[in-house]
Amino acid sequence: MAAPVLGLVGCAAGGLEQIVPKLIEPMQQRGWQVVVTLTPTAATWLDATGDIEKIEQVTGYPVRWKPRLPSEESPHPAVDCYAVVPATSNTVGKLALGLADNQALTQVCEAIGLGSVPIVVFPRINAAHARQPSWEGHIAALQRVGVHLVMGDDVWPLHDPRSAPGKELPWAAIIDTIVSAAQTR
Ligand SMILES: Cc1cc2nc3c(=O)[nH]c(=O)nc-3n(C[C@H](O)[C@H](O)[C@H](O)COP(=O)(O)O)c2cc1C
Numbered sequence: 001m002a003a004p005v006l007g008l009v010g011c012a013a014g015g016l017e018q019i020v021p022k023l024i025e026p027m028q029q030r031g032w033q034v035v036v037t038l039t040p041t042a043a044t045w046l047d048a049t050g051d052i053e054k055i056e057q058v059t060g061y062p063v064r065w066k067p068r069l070p071s072e073e074s075p076h077p078a079v080d081c082y083a084v085v086p087a088t089s090n091t092v093g094k095l096a097l098g099l100a101d102n103q104a105l106t107q108v109c110e111a112i113g114l115g116s117v118p119i120v121v122f123p124r125i126n127a128a129h130a131r132q133p134s135w136e137g138h139i140a141a142l143q144r145v146g147v148h149l150v151m152g153d154d155v156w157p158l159h160d161p162r163s164a165p166g167k168e169l170p171w172a173a174i175i176d177t178i179v180s181a182a183q184t185r
Helices: 018-028 040-049 051-059 089-097 103-114 128-130 133-143 171-182
Strands: 005-010 035-040 081-087 117-124
Touching: 005 018, 005 089, 005 103, 005 133, 018 035, 018 040, 018 081, 035 040, 035 051, 035 103, 040 051, 051 081, 081 103, 081 171, 089 103, 089 117, 089 133, 103 117, 103 171, 117 171
Parallel strands: 005 035, 005 081, 081 117
Antiparallel strands: none
């Protein structure tokens, strides 16, 4: 049987710099192929550190962040599960509203509409993001369509902005959620 494919979507938030050792390699060790798409801002962050090249070496696939031309084929295989990790408050809000103004959002918005591919989202947010008046509505909208959200005091207690530098993302909970979400397919 072919290895399942994880479509990892990375946003410009803390923890993005750790996706190779903390998420991509552990998923590969569990028998998954991983293909990576970044938001445009996330791509500028990882381009500056040389990590885009590293991800391409580790995954064997180009990292996507630009929309393809109509004449081009997607360089990634079909995905069995999406994981938006880390997800910014910005991208969570756009996903809930169906705004697809970059390659990462285009892929996940379409997957939400199709409803056949499980989607895991880890909102890497702080207490101020959660107090934004639209936040609860965005989360409720994503929950209504079955998006698997990794959130709550047990996995990611909310901190004030800039009060938790270097805080480790809940990688074990993220991986467990991806593995169990994929079984719901
Ligand atoms: C150093 C730095 C850290 C940031 N960390 C976060 C974060 O953890 N969560 C978040 O929602 N936004 C964070 N932001 C803000 C986002 O990068 C910003 O809203 C950006 O427009 C998000 O773009 P994207 O959703 O397309 O990746 C951070 C910005 C900077 C400069």
